Amino acid sequence: MTVLEIRNLSVFFSRYYNWFRKRTEACLNGLELSVGAGQLVAVIGSSGSGKSLLAHAVMGILPRNAGWSGQMLYKGELLTPQLQQRLRGRELALVPQSVSYLNPLMQVGKQVRMSGGGVRSRTELRSMFRRYGLESQVERMYPFQLSGGMMRRVLVSTATLGGAELIIADEPTSGLHAELAQETVMRFRELADEGSAVLLITHDLESVLPYADAIAVLYGGTSIEVAPAHYFSGDGTMLRHPYSRALWTALPRNEFTPPKGKPLVRPARSAAGCPYREYCESASEACRSGQIPVRRVNEGWVRCIDAT
């Protein structure tokens, strides 16, 4: 069952350039994505590519000066602000990336229990902390007293407490050494195996590959390819988009050639055409105009004219 389906999602900011003139800047542009129950989909994009905005848009917690367009469906139902408000902290959970997402002046347990607009019982919290190997005194600690590993487990636990069906993890492995990163991704795999849909947003392709079902690659504010995780293997010829292939070959275990050109974090000035065209070897005249159509291929899809 498809839990979350995102169609043509754009997120933009309005900024005042002077007292009167307002300009909108797109940060995400025509993003497509879907994740089903029991699935772990990793969203890969370079830092600053608006990945967090994707998470915040689905949760309905974008900043005040941001707007979005497109469609988001939760279990086939249109995700409206009202629905988001009702689901947040219950069926819809966000796992943030760092300790700064906890109120420094409040005990950890109290904060974790405060989800879904109500207070969860202490026994519920305790059993869940036990599941993640957190001792009961952690409840009474303040965020600054937690070690990096404990912190991560506490943050992951917030998703479990509400019994979330859609879990969005925003860079859950950033700043972790490889071992801890593995452990964290494994916990999300567990949650997916228990039936949740997990959207794991990260820039770290390597640590999610062994656990993800599918990989969605973001570039220039849009999703350019969604492929089963096993496509990222060998010399990457199963991948359709040149940028996905470049990402794959850039990994230390492969040839280690960095992708050509600097990663494009924002959509190009003119939204028309393929965002990757400046660096693409197969770019043709047709890549410069219009919106590059999405093409279904086998088990995934790609946004490239050249793809077969």
Place this chain on the structure above:
Amino acid sequence: MIRSLLKFLLGKMLRLVVLLAAISILSFMMVKMAPIDPVQAYVGADLLKVSEAQREQIAAYWGLDQPPLAQFLTWGSAVLKGNLGTSMTFRQPVTDVIAERFLSSLALMVSAWALSGLIGFAAGAAAAMNRNTWVDRMIHWYCYTLAATPAFWLGLLLIMVFSVWLGWFPLGLGVPAGMAADQVTLGDRIYHMFLPALVLSVTGIATIALHTRQKLAEVLDSDYIIFARARGERGFGLFWRHGLRNIALPALTLQFASFSELFGGAVLAEQVFAYPGLGQATVQAGLRGDVPLLLGIVLFSTCFVFAGNMIADLLYTIIDPRIRSRDGGDPLEAG
């Protein structure tokens, strides 16, 4: 917890004693160096009628014929026995003068303190919640203007407008002139206190408002507010748990730490409004070279400011778990 608190208090007391000693020596030296002849100040305008012999008598009576060091030692040993001496200006024991004056000052200072705290906090919160809008800009402008306004000037202005032109408020004094003390009502006192309290509160507002605005804006932009919303918290509960709670105590702390400004402001405000408080007594004691009273007030006000700062320090440790645990105290046991 108890032990660290005791240690904290003991350390503070020790510091207070040293501070008081240093301040008495310094103030004493300053008074002695001031070009005021206390005998002349004591006698006042009748100087011509006072003979040289009488002058000497007066000086001897108040111990002014002794060398300064001896005077200081006499005074100091009396203070250690709990006797602050007798005020030359009021011809009453210094403790009585301070007690009486302080009570009327206290009413003034407490109302000004509460007023500036409340108004400042509300203004700061309003600015933060509407940041970068005209509300925010207005409040900023207002704060900077207020912070740059001398209190005595504002006092004169208010007297001119509200007392002289409009006649809404009395010109000064703490109670209606010529009324017996037992006839004065609470209403009279409040009526007389209103303008001075307003003036005194004005300087405090800017500090607390700007501080609150800054802190609340930080909180509202913080990641943990985002995450709290993501967990489904919302509305006033969200604002209360993560916003107000995180900034109310720091603001209160700042208010306690502002006792010195409060006292300094009171001296000026009381002078402008001829309000019979401790501040006015300070000015009189200074002008007349009334050493016992001046030193008494200095010691008292030091304790007052010190108490404010100590409360502020204590509050800090209570608010912030990080400071608490560094001091070796245990985080609150209660859940």
